[in-house]
Amino acid sequence: MTPRKTTNATVTPKGSLETLSQREVQQLRETGSGSVYALFRQCALAILNTGSHSDNAKTILEAYPDFEIRILQQDRGIRLELCNAPADAFVDGEMIASTREMLFSALRDIVYTQSELENKRVDFSSSKGITDYVFHLLRNARTLRAGVEPKIVVCWGGHSISTEEYKYTKVVGHELGLRGLDICTGCGPGVMKGPMKGATISHAKQRIVGGRYLGLTEPGIIAAEAPNPIVNELVILPDIEKRLEAFVRVGHGIIIFPGGAGTAEELLYFLGILMHPANQDLPFPLIMTGPKKAAPYIEQLHEFIGATLGPEAQQRCKIIINDPSLVAREMAQGISEVTQYRRKQNDAFHFNWLLTIDEHFQHPFEPTHENMASLKLTRNQPVHELAAHLRRAFSGIVAGNVKDKGIRRIELHGPYEITGDKDIMQPLDRLLQAFVEQHRMKLPGNTAYVPCYKLAT
Known part of the structure; x- marks a missing residue:
């Protein structure tokens, strides 16, 4: 893909992380390095591309191969140094305010999530523990x-x-x-x-x-x-x-x-x-x-x-x-x-504690070819559990359509294979085919849609 216009800049917090101690900044720098850095870089690049018409994560990442973002410490807190950032995120050398707010929101959420996981404060073994984490x-x-x-x-x-x-x-x-x-x-x-x-x-x-x-x-x-x-x-x-x-x-x-x-x-x-x-x-x-x-x-x-x-x-x-x-x-x-x-x-207005969410809906589903082939799309289970498996099937299709990791898996191993009862797979096939015919799988103007899945009974 043709490289796009870039710029270098330094930005300070807006909307999040404005008041931090020096120790907190140091913790942010330590947590926001290593494997977490790649995740933060990807999210930051997406935010800086606000307004982009591409729905392909792989394309966006490849458009700015030299983009870097560094967490720096200063006496009054934290700042971010951006190298080869998308120029459209700036006006007369200043980052657009909404972009700046979202950039620090990303840093806040990604680093806080990692910090919680490292401190082992999360109980993923129970539904209540996952809800508490959310x-x-x-x-x-x-x-x-x-x-x-x-x-x-x-x-x-x-x-x-x-x-x-x-x-x-x-x-x-x-x-x-x-x-x-x-x-x-x-x-x-x-x-x-x-x-x-x-x-x-x-x-x-x-x-x-x-x-x-x-x-x-x-x-x-x-x-x-x-x-x-x-x-x-x-x-x-x-x-x-x-x-x-x-x-x-x-x-x-x-x-x-x-x-x-x-x-x-x-x-x-x-x-x-x-x-x-x-x-x-x-x-x-x-x-x-x-x-x-x-x-x-x-x-x-x-x-x-x-x-x-x-x-x-x-x-x-x-x-x-x-x-x-x-x-x-x-x-x-x-x-x-x-x-x-x-x-x-006597339930809270701001968080629906009374809503029961089964663990089938809470545990992360990794859309590998093996997991997609193992989906239980059959009648011999409670309806809400069938809904959970159908949800995972669509989650995998979304991953194969637009997510960087999913796109790369399809390129390497071919389409996902999804199997199930005939009276479930036939309605699923009709619905997906309608999505394709109505151009609901990708942004208009892209090349013809190539399915990332195969259905079988």
Whole structure:
């Protein structure tokens, strides 16, 4: 790939890590070296590429082979020295403010995560221990705000969507903002940007100061989906499972917009949790929506849920086509019910402790060829466990499509082989084929999609 314009710079903290002792800076420098450095470099490069239209982590990394970032100590704290950094992250020699904030958010999250692991403070042997770990990561990022009434709407959907679908997400975001609701997304482009953009306007109209545009990501995704510039709170969780748990712990309602494999993964994750017997009476509004042209996509995804998880799972999700105002009204009403329930149960507004998440949804899934071939896509298991395995199948497809490690595995070993019961694999095949035909696997304009998977019964 042709090298791009670069620059050298030194930046000091903004938004995170402004006040540190000399010992804390030294600990940051020690933790942020070695194997952790490669991870921080990758995330930093993605943040500096905010606005990039590439969804290929390998391409972005190869575009800036000489990029380096160093953690330096000074009397008043910490600073970062950047060499051969993307020039687009600067204006007249100064780093763009939002980029600077997100850069130090990345340092905060990655180094804190590593520090927690090194000090062995995390109990990964139990579901409660993993949830406690997610809580600490979010609290350290100052995401949890006690006493604030529920108003965070999680918006899930694809980065590879049509212009009409993108405009629709902005209108829905605008309607949500008019009702005083905040937006949480995966922080990238497409559906992750549209609702935030719409809400910024309506928050301004309503004179809402301090509107929240929360972006939750993880290292494998951030390089492929660089944060959009509207995000004013960025949190990088250590893996996709912690990221997904963070969404459902801090969010008070979820909207599913058109997307692809990643969106299906998120929906299956959430429905699998809602299908757990312990969560059947717990209110948590879930709406699938899109413009009129996206109706076939929504119907296909809804049909897939019915064919695999059954009608009970379908009933947990409300479908609204081409009506942004109704989406916002239904979501506001749903969140009102969440508020009443949390008050009655004495549960926190800022973190959903009462939601039961089975360990099948919490342990990291490494999408190797062996693990993908071993997925249990069969009927002889509880529905919420089948949802967990289906979620992993889509997670592997996402990895093969856009994550650096996944792309390299496919290049080396060929497509993943996924097997299962015929009455599960056939609906899966139809859904994935529809994603390919609708160009929902990669960003528009890229070369023809080559599947990273093979399905068999």
